[in-house]
Amino acid sequence: MISIPEFYRGKNVLITGATGFMGKVLLEKLLRSCPGIKAVYVLVRPKAEQKPQERVAEMMSCKLFDRLREEQPQCAQKLVAVSSELTQPELDLSKEDQDMLIDSIDIVFHCAATVRFNESLRDAMQLNVIATRQMVHLAQRMKKLEVFIHVSTAYANCNRKHIEEVVYPPPVDPRKLIESLEWMDDGLVNDITPKLIGDRPNTYTYTKALAEYVVQQEGSKLNIAIVRPSIVGASWKEPFPGWIDNFNGPSGLFIAAGKGILRTMRASNNAVADLIPVDVVVNHTVAAAWYSGVNRPKNILVYNCTTGGTNPFHWGEVEYHVISTFKRNPLEQAFRRPNVNLTSNHLLYHYWIAVSHKAPAFLYDLYLRITGRSPRMMKTITRLHKAMMLLEYFTSNSWVWSNENTNMLMNQLNPDDKKVFNFDVRQLHWAEYMENYCMGTKKYVLNEEMSGLPAARKHLNKLRNIRYGFNTILVVLIWRVFIARSQMARNIWYFVVSLCFKFLSYFRASSTMRY
Template sequence: MEQLKQNQLNIVEFYVGRSILITGATGFMGKVLVEKILRSCPGVERLYLLMRPSKGQSVDCRLRGFIQNQIFNKVKEQQPNVMEKITAVKGDMTLPELGLSSSDLQLLIENVSIVFHSAATIRFNEELKTALEMNVKGPMRLLEICRQMKRLEALVHVSTAFSNLDREEIKEEVYYNPEVNPVKLIEYLDGLDDDTLKNMTPELLGECPNTYVYTKTLAEQLLETTCGAVPLAIVRPSIVTAAVSEPCPGWVDNMNGATGTIAVVGKGIYRVMKINAKFISDIIPVDYPINLMIAVAWYLATHRPTGVPVYTCTTGHRNPLTWGILSHWTLESWKKFPSKETLWYPSVWYMNNDFLCKINQTLFHHLPAYLMDLLMMVTGKRIKWVRLYEKINKAFAPLEFFTTHQWQFISNNPIHLMEEMTTEDQEMFYFDVRKINWQNYFENYILGIRRIVFKEDFNTLPLARSNLKRLFMVRQILPFILSMFLIFVFNYFFLSLFLLGPQTVIVFSEIFSL
C-alpha cells in the first residue's frame, strides 16, 4: 500500500518532508542543484551539504559565502527564509567515514533519505593517487555511510558520459573489463608506494586519455558491484556548459572547459585550435543533468527498478551539434554581443593536423604574444601575454583528445523516464534535449559569460559594438597593408641587387642554389 502511494506522488510532492545530502555542492553543478531543489521543491525539509575547510576558511565561513551567491537571489525573493534549510556538515571525501564527526554522522544516518553525489576532482591531468582517493574511494566511503542510513531511498551518483571510451557506441550500462576485477585492482593499487603507482600510471590507463575518465569508469564498476541493497542510479552528463533556462538563461560562473575556450575566442585572444569541425561536440546545458538527477531520485525511490539504472545525459544522440556549427553560433553571438575589451576581431580556425595547428598557433598566438610583451617591456609595463598563452595552452591541451575523437552516446533512459512523469513534472524538471534551440542557446550563453564571468553590464554593449567595428576595419585593412609591405620589401631587395651590380646577383644566386 505504501509503495502504491509513493507511485502516485509527483516529484514536488515526493520531496516534501525529505532531507537530502549533497556532495560537491560548491561546484558548478552543485550550486545549480541546490538552487533548483530549494526553488522547485519548497516542501523539502533540509539540505545537508558536505563541505571541507578551504583556503583558511572554516566550514561556517564557506557556508556564509555560499548562501550569498547571486544564484540564490531569485529563490530568496520567493522564499525569504529558505536558506535556513541548508546545513553544512564538515567532511572530506578523502578521509575515512568522510571525516565526519560522530554527531554529524549520526545526524545523517537518522535523517537523510536522498543522496546526490557529485563531488570529484575534475582535473584531467591529476595524479592517479589523488584521483583514486577522490573519484573512487570517496564514493565507496559514501556508499558505506548510505548502508547505515535508516531512511535512504535513493543514491544518485554523477559519473561522466566519457566512461568506456574504448567503445565507439556507449550504451546505458556499466561495462567491465573481464580481465580486471575492480575490487582486487583497488586492493592491489593500495599496496603500491607513490613512485611505483606514478610509474605504472601510463600502463594502467592504456588507451584511456586521462586519470579522470579512468577513475570515473572504475568508480561505476565498484559501485555497481558492491552497492547491494542500496538503491543506486548513475547519471552520466557529457561536457557541461551554461544553463538554457535555470537559474537564468546563460548562467555560468566559471572559465572551466568549454566556457573558457568560448570566452578567449570571444576576446579575440585564441584563434587556432586542434578540433575536427565535423565531429559532434556533445555539450550539455547544466540545468538538464540537474533536472534529470532530481527526477531519477524520485523514480528510484517510488518505482524501485531492478539493478543499477544508468542515465546518459548528452545531446549528440537526440539533438546533435557539430564543433563547426558550435563555432558558427558562438562567433555570431559574440559579434552580436561583443565584450567591451576585445583584443582582436573574434575568429577561429579549426585544424585536425597537429603540425599545421602548431605552425599556425606559433604565427597567430605565440609570435604576437612575444611582440606585445616586448612592447610592454619597452614602455615599462608588466609583461603578461606569453604567460597568458601558456596558461591557455595548458588548459586546452587535455581537451584535444575529446575534440578530435567522436563517440555515439546512446541516451534512451531519459526518454523512458519522461514517459513516467506527469506533464507538469516534465515542464518543471525538463531534460528533453530535443527541444534545445542552439542559436538562442549560444546567444544567452555569451550574454551569461559577459554578465557573470566578465562582470560587464548590458549598458556597455554600445561601446563594445563600436570597438568591434573598429577591429573589423583593422582586420579588413591589415592584409592590404601587409601585402603592400611585402611588395615594398620585395622591390627594395631587387632594386638593391640592381644597384650593387651583377657580381652581387651572382653571389646571391649561389647562396640560394645551395
C-alpha cells in the same frame, strides 16, 4: 505515481559537491521546485578562514539563488552545513555528524568529484573512487535511505564508440589498485599511469569508470541510479538562461575566443559537440531519484544524459555561434577581433599556432617590455595550449550513446512534471542557447556589465582598423622588398592583375547584357 514534488515532501536530502557548479544548481532546484522538502544537508570542506556554515551562507548570496530567495525568503533555514573532507578517512565526519546523517537522510546525491583532466592518478583515485566508496559505505548504514544517486560522466567509457546504459567491467579491480597506491611512491604512480589508463585520454575518465563499478559492487544492497552527463555547460532556462560561474571545459575556450586570444584549435568541424545544459542534467537527476525511489527497480538504472543522439550539434557550429555572438556583443578589452579556425590537420594546426598565437603574443610581450610593463601574453598562450590539449580528444571524436532509460524516464513524468523538470533536449534551440551561454560567460564569469557594450564595440572597431592598416603595410613591404626589385616578379604581378581585371570586365559586360 505521485508527482516529483510530492515524492520529495518531508524528505531529508544529502548532497556532496554542493559548492561545485552542478551541486549549486541542484540545491537551488530542489529548494525552489520541491518546496515541501524537509531539509538539505550539504557536506562542505572547512577552510582556514571560513566555517562550513559561513561558506554555505556566502554561496547562497550569489545571483544563482536570487529567484529562490524572492520566492522563498526562509529557504536558508532548510540548509544544514556538515563539515567534511572527502579525501580523509571516514570523510572526516565527526561521530555526532555521522549519527545525524545515519538517522536522518532519505536521499543521497553524490556529485562531488575532481573534474581536472590532468589530475594525478593518486589524487583522482582519492576523490573520484575512494571517496565514492566511503559514501556508499556510509549510505549502507543510513536507516531511512530510499535512493542513492551517483553522478558520473558520459565519457567514463569513452574508449568505446557505442556506449550503452550499463556499468561496464573496469580495466582493473579498483580494490587492488587502491591497495597498490598505498605503498607506491608518487614517481612510480606517475610512471605506470599511462599503462593503466590505456586508451582513455586522462585520469578523470578512467577513475569515473572505476567509481561506477565500485558503486555497483559495494552498493549492491542499495537502491542506486547513475546519471552520466556529457559536457556540462551553462543553464538553458533555470533559474535563468546562461548561468555559468567557472572557466572549466569549453567555457574558458569561449572566453579566450571572445578575447581574440584563441585563433586556432585542433578539432573536427563535423564531430558532435555533446554539450548539455546544467539545468537539464539537474532536472534529469532529480527525476531519476524520484523514479527509483517510487518504483524500487531490481537493477541499477544508468542514464546517459546527452544531446548527440537526439539533437546533434557540431563543433563547427559551436565555433560559428561563439564568434558571431562575441562580434555582436564583444568582451571588454579584447586582444584581437574574434576569429577561430578549426582544423584536424597536424601540420596546418601547428602553422596556425605559430602564426596566430605565438608570434602575436611575442610581439605584444615585446611591446610591454619596451613600455616598462611586465610581459604576460606568452604565459597566457602557454596555459591556453595546455587547456586545448586536454580537450582535443573530445573535440576530435564523436560517440553514440544509448538513451533507452532516459526516454523511459521522460515518458513516466506527468504533464506538470514534464514542464517543471524538463530534460527533453529535443526542445533545445542551439543558436539561442549558445548566445545565452556566451553572454553568461561575459556577465557571470567575467563580471562585465552590459552598459560597457558600446565601449567594447568601439574597441573592436579600433582593432579592425589596426588589422587593415597592418595588412596594408605588409602588402606594401612585400611589394617593395620582393616584387619591385625583380622584373620577373613584376611581370607575374601585372599578369595576375590584368587577368583579374579581364574577369571583372567580362562579368560586368555579361550582367549588362542580361539587364
